Every structure is written in structure tokens, then in C-alpha cells.
Amino acid sequence: MTAAERRLPSRVRRSVVAIAAVALAFVILAPLTSIDAAQQAGLPLLTDKLWFRIATTVAMFVVLASGWNIIGGLTGYASFGNVAFFGLGAYTVGVLVQNLGWPFALALVAAPGVAAVFALIIGLPLLRLRGHYFAVATLGVGVAVGEVVNNVGALGASTGLFLPIVRSDLIFFYLMLGTAVLAVLTTWIILRTRFGYGLLAIRENEEAAAVIGVNTTFYKVAAFCVAAALTGLAGGIFAQWNSFINQENVFAITDNVQMILMAVIGGAGTVLGPVAGAIALELIIQTLAGGGSGAVYSQIGLGVLLAVCIIFIPRGVIDFFGGRSRLSLRYFRQTLRETSA
Amino acid sequence: MSQFTQQVILGLLLGGVYVAVALGFSLVWGILNIVNLAHGALVIVGAYITWDLFTRLHIDPFLSLPVDALALFVIGYALQRGVINRVIRAPLLFTFLLTFGINLVIVSLLLLLFTADFRSVTPSYSGSGLQLGSITIPYIRLGGLLVALLLAGVLWAILNRTRVGAAILAVGADRDAAQLVGVDLRHIYALTFAIGAAFAGVAGGIISTFQSITPTAGDPYTLQAFAVVILGGLGRVSATVAGGLAFGLIEVLGQSTPGLGSGYANAIAFVVLVMVLIVRPRGLLGRLA
Numbered sequence: 001m002t003a004a005e006r007r008l009p010s011r012v013r014r015s016v017v018a019i020a021a022v023a024l025a026f027v028i029l030a031p032l033t034s035i036d037a038a039q040q041a042g043l044p045l046l047t048d049k050l051w052f053r054i055a056t057t058v059a060m061f062v063v064l065a066s067g068w069n070i071i072g073g074l075t076g077y078a079s080f081g082n083v084a085f086f087g088l089g090a091y092t093v094g095v096l097v098q099n100l101g102w103p104f105a106l107a108l109v110a111a112p113g114v115a116a117v118f119a120l121i122i123g124l125p126l127l128r129l130r131g132h133y134f135a136v137a138t139l140g141v142g143v144a145v146g147e148v149v150n151n152v153g154a155l156g157a158s159t160g161l162f163l164p165i166v167r168s169d170l171i172f173f174y175l176m177l178g179t180a181v182l183a184v185l186t187t188w189i190i191l192r193t194r195f196g197y198g199l200l201a202i203r204e205n206e207e208a209a210a211v212i213g214v215n216t217t218f219y220k221v222a223a224f225c226v227a228a229a230l231t232g233l234a235g236g237i238f239a240q241w242n243s244f245i246n247q248e249n250v251f252a253i254t255d256n257v258q259m260i261l262m263a264v265i266g267g268a269g270t271v272l273g274p275v276a277g278a279i280a281l282e283l284i285i286q287t288l289a290g291g292g293s294g295a296v297y298s299q300i301g302l303g304v305l306l307a308v309c310i311i312f313i314p315r316g317v318i319d320f321f322g323g324r325s326r327l328s329l330r331y332f333r334q335t336l337r338e339t340s341a
Numbered sequence: 342m343s344q345f346t347q348q349v350i351l352g353l354l355l356g357g358v359y360v361a362v363a364l365g366f367s368l369v370w371g372i373l374n375i376v377n378l379a380h381g382a383l384v385i386v387g388a389y390i391t392w393d394l395f396t397r398l399h400i401d402p403f404l405s406l407p408v409d410a411l412a413l414f415v416i417g418y419a420l421q422r423g424v425i426n427r428v429i430r431a432p433l434l435f436t437f438l439l440t441f442g443i444n445l446v447i448v449s450l451l452l453l454l455f456t457a458d459f460r461s462v463t464p465s466y467s468g469s470g471l472q473l474g475s476i477t478i479p480y481i482r483l484g485g486l487l488v489a490l491l492l493a494g495v496l497w498a499i500l501n502r503t504r505v506g507a508a509i510l511a512v513g514a515d516r517d518a519a520q521l522v523g524v525d526l527r528h529i530y531a532l533t534f535a536i537g538a539a540f541a542g543v544a545g546g547i548i549s550t551f552q553s554i555t556p557t558a559g560d561p562y563t564l565q566a567f568a569v570v571i572l573g574g575l576g577r578v579s580a581t582v583a584g585g586l587a588f589g590l591i592e593v594l595g596q597s598t599p600g601l602g603s604g605y606a607n608a609i610a611f612v613v614l615v616m617v618l619i620v621r622p623r624g625l626l627g628r629l630a
Contacts, residue, residue, distance in 0.1 A: 321561070
């Protein structure tokens with residue numbers, strides 16, 4: 001990505017500023033809208049608890065999609081095991097807080113560390129694999145770690161772990177939001193360093209990258225560890241926020257597919273693509289999942305949407321911002337021609 | 342000792358089911374370079390057809406297998422020709438995600454058509470088996486293994502003894518060269534996927550005879566087909582057969598190992614899988630090219 005491509009035209013910039021202003025207003029006004037004290041004082045509510053929960057979930061998926069983007073989008077290694085980092089982060093906080101009595105803040109510092117160390121251990125052998133083989137091997141790691149956790153008594157086995165409930169929508173919203181900002185900043189910084197250029201070189205042609213002096217093993221493992229640390233941090237926050245974790249809610253492979261979708265639909269390999277994808281897709285999912293009997297139709301809708309996005313806008317919606325492409329029939333025809341038989 | 346023999350036999354019988362599930366998956370992966378995440382859903386479509394024919398018309402499950410194959414062949418051809426062909430030249434991840442979306446749609450449609458209730462096919466002989474000394478071999482499992490081996494033979498014959506098979510192999514080896522010598526790529530892609538889907542349908546028919554089916558029952562089979570192909574290696578029918586039988590054995594023997602239980606079935610399978618990948622990234626019997 002060159003400097004010229006990064007410069008946004010004013011039309012797009014204005015809309016980005018507008019969206020950012022709304023988001024910022026929400027963030028700043030949030031304390032007025034949700035804390036119980038404000039409710040008791042009769043202050044007007046801008047949002048309700050449900051929306052707070054949704055906003056926190058959106059922020060969480062921004063972290064997960066951005067984390068996946070670092071290894072999947074920048075480095076080109078489509079990991080289906082990132083959910084293992086999320087689960088490990090969650091269980092680290094769970095065990096330290098519940099079983100060992102650590103304060104949450106201290107446990108939260110440990111979560112990304114544990115996830116990163118795990119990424120280092122599995123990354124060294126697995127990052128030698130490519131394409132489908134890497135995807136499956138990481139998928140296997142995700143399934144296997146979840147299953148082991150599900151069978152170990154000290155980790156609550158199939159019952160799961162209950163954490164002391166902390167009643168504060170605000171704390172978790174801001175924690176998640178802060179982590180999301182951290183994830184985006186990390187991606188932004190990586191893309192502006194030698195490290196980032198190394199990762200892009202590996203994505204485009206690993207042999208060539210090695211030839212020009214990129215230490216590919218170190219770069220790949222480091223990217224995997226950074227992705228793991230961010231994902232693990234989100235997992236740690238989720239554990240305390242949800243105050244209940246088990247195999248199903250922190251090791252769900254569907255979550256992993258979802259973070260990939262978000263990054264890809266938004267625009268993999270870009271800084272803001274995963275953010276756009278996470279916000280759009282999570283809001284669609286939450287809206288579709290509204291009704292009870294409508295759940296089936298929402299799944300069909302999601303599947304069709306996914307197929308349409310993959311077929312017609314494979315470079316992600318971020319492609320339309322920045323003036324590189326315009327949303328038009330010609331664009332659809334062109335992308336179709338590029339990929340179809 | 343006879344306990345161990347019984348376990349080995351059960352493992353091989355279970356492996357037969359994995360062979361049936363993995364044959365079509367392996368064909369589509371090897372030729373089209375698509376990891377079909379909707380494979381399990383196609384398997385379950387076959388299972389529902391068998392169930393429907395059994396409950397409404399009382400047709401023996403093994404007799405309805407050709408119907409499964411035919412129906413899934415048509416569905417598979419339409420899916421590839423109409424949808425997947427559109428992204429066949431896109432990066433791996435895109436076909437991966439597209440098939441995940443197709444999986445979501447099929448599972449949801451099954452949910453609408455058949456609800457989430459458990460359905461089972463119970464022919465009169467479903468409880469009985471062949472008794473050899475202290476060892477029991479359930480008839481339906483034996484039938485499943487035989488059908489799986491028959492399928493493997495049919496696939497081998499199609500690929501190596503017919504003109505269409507030669508075209509399919511040519512497309513798998515080099516798409517552009519195949520097109521140059523006059524192979525209609527779109528048709529061969531669709532045909533390959535259709536054959537894979539037809540095999541999935543037959544596998545589903547077999548599965549319905551020993552397991553209760555629900556719309557989501559196929560998802561584990563996609564993962565297991567994956568594992569089988571990795572274990573055996575891509576590109577040969579015999580490798581898939583060996584991989585499937587080995588995977589069934591590993592699963593049954595692993596679960597009966599002291600200290601491990603049925604809760605570790607997937608973990609054992611995937612630890613083995615990851616180790617195979619690390620030692621031999623192309624599978625135990627896979628071709629190097």
C-alpha cells in the first residue's frame with residue numbers, strides 16, 4: 001500500500017469523520033447512559049443495556065478480526081485456531097481469579113502472556129505448513145485444546161468455570177474498547193515498520209522473502225504471537241465480563257470462522273478493513289438473531305450474504321473507500337471475470 | 342485378547358464409514374483444490390433422503406443408496422456450475438469461506454424441512470450381527486464397510502478406466518493444459534463436484550443406519566474427512582481407503598486406552614493428525630507432487 005493509496009478523497013473522509021464522531025459521542029456519553037447511578041438519578045438514557053452488550057461484543061470482534069488479520073491478512077497464513085488463544089486467555093483469567101484468588105487486573109495481564117507462549121510453542125512446528133494444511137492443523141489445535149479443557153477437572157471440566165460476578169457494563173465496555181483501539185494501533189504500527197514489510201513479503205512470496213534476507217520463521221512466529229496476545233487479552237476480558245466460561249462459549253470454531261469472515265468481508269490485510277467488517281457483520285448478526293423462530297432464516301440470510309460477498313466483493317468493502325474502486329455493476333463483472341472458471 | 346480383536350474390528354468398521362465420507366471430499370480437494378466445508382451437510386442430505394424413503398415407503402436403507410447418489414449428483418452439479426465455479430480461481434480462503442456459507446444454508450434448509458428432531462432408520466436387522474466366537478460384527482456396520490469399499494472401487498474405475506475420468510485427472514494435474522487439449526473446464530469442475538456430492542450422499546445413507554440424524558450431524562464428518570485425507574494423503578483412492586481405516590482404528594483404540602475416554606475422541610485424532618502433518622506434510626501415502 002503506497003502513500004497515495006492511503007490518502008482518502010474528501011467525500012470519504014467526511015463520512016469517516018461523521019461515523020467516528022458518532023462513535024466518539026457514544027463512548028464519551030456512555031457513562032451517562034448506563035451506570036445504575038445515572039438511571040436512579042433519572043438522567044435521560046441514550047442507550048439501554050442490550051445495546052451496551054452489543055457494543056461490547058462488537059468491540060470484542062474488532063479485536064478478534066484485527067488479531068486474525070495480523071496472521072491471516074498480513075502474513076497470509078489463514079489460521080483456524082485463533083479461537084484457542086481466545087479460550088486460553090479466558091481460562092487463564094478464570095483459573096487465576098477463581099481457583100487461585102488473584103485480582104482480576106493482575107490475571108488479565110497474564111492472559112495475553114499465556115496465549116502468546118502457546119502461540120510460540122505451536123507456531124514453530126505449524127507455521128512450516130502452508131495453505132489448507134496450515135488451516136486444518138490450526139483447526140485441529142482449536143478443537144483439541146477445547147476438548148482437553150472440557151475434560152480436566154481443575155478447569156471445571158464440562159461444567160465450566162464460574163467467576164465472581166462484577167456488575168459493571170462500563171468497565172468491560174471500556175476495557176474491550178481499549179483493547180480494540182490497541183489492536184488497530186498495533187496493526188497500523190506493524191504496517192509501518194520493517195517487520196510489517198517482512199510479513200507482506202512473506203504473504204506475497206515466501207521463498208523470495210527468505211532470499212532477500214527476511215528471517216521468515218522468526219517473522220511468522222512473531223506475527224502469530226502478537227495475534228495470540230491480542231486475542232488472549234480479549235478472551236481474558238470476556239471471561240470476567242461473562243462470568244461464566246466453558247468449552248462451548250470460548251472455544252467455538254464458529255467464532256473463528258466469524259473473525260475470518262469479518263476480516264475478509266471488511267478487507268484482509270488492511271488496518272480498518274477488519275474493523276468495518278466486525279462492526280457490519282456483528283450488527284447484522286445481532287439484528288437477524290432478534291426473533292426466536294427467525295433464527296433459521298437469519299442463518300440462511302447470513303449464508304447467502306456470505307456467498308454474495310465472497311463472489312462479488314472478494315477484496316472486501318474497504319476497497320470502495322479510498323477512491324480505488326467504485327461500487328458499480330462494472331466492478332462486480334470485473335471481479336467475477338477475475339475469479340470464475 | 343479377544344477384547345482387543347473386537348476393538349480392532351470395530352475400528353475397521355468405523356473406518357469404513359470414514360472411507361465413504363472421505364472419498365468425495367478427497368476427490369473435490371484433489372482435483373478442484375477446494376476444501377468443501379459443506380461436505381458434511383451433503384452427507385446429511387443423503388441421510389435424510391434415506392430416512393424419508395424408509396419411513397414413508399419402507400424402502401430398505403441399502404436399496405435407497407442409488408437414489409441418494411442420484412439426488413446429490415444433481416444438487417452437486419448445480420452447486421458447482423451455478424455458485425462455486427464463480428470463485429474457482431480465487432485464493433484458497435475464498436472457496437473455503439464460500440463452502441462454509443453453503444453449509445450454513447443447507448443446514449438451515451434441512452432444519453426448516455425436517456426440524457431438529459432426532460431421526461433414525463431402523464430396519465429389522467439393525468440390532469443383529471455376525472457372531473464369531475466371542476466377537477460380534479453388526480450387520481449394518483459390515484454392510485457399510487462393504488459399500489464403502491465398493492465406492493472406492495467405483496471411483497478408481499471412473500478415474501482410471503473412463504474418458505471422463507481421464508479428463509478429471511487432467512484438470513487436476515494442470516487446468517490450463519487440459520483446457521488447451523479441449524476439456525470443457527466448467528463442465529468437468531461441475532462433474533467432479535457432482536461425483537463428490539453423490540459419494541457423500543451414499544455415505545449419508547450408510548450413516549443413517551447406525552446413528553440418529555439431525556440437520557447439524559454432518560459437521561463432525563467434515564472434520565473427520567479432513568483428517569482422513571491428511572492421514573492418507575491426497576491424490577490416490579487407495580490412500581483415502583488406508584487413511585479412513587487407520588483413522589477409525591485410531592479413534593476406537595484411542596478411546597479404549599486407560600486414562601482417556603470417549604471425551605478425547607477429537608483430541609486424539611487431531612494430535613495424531615498434527616503430528617503426521619509435521620513429520621510428513623503430504624500425508625502418509627500422499628504423492629509428492
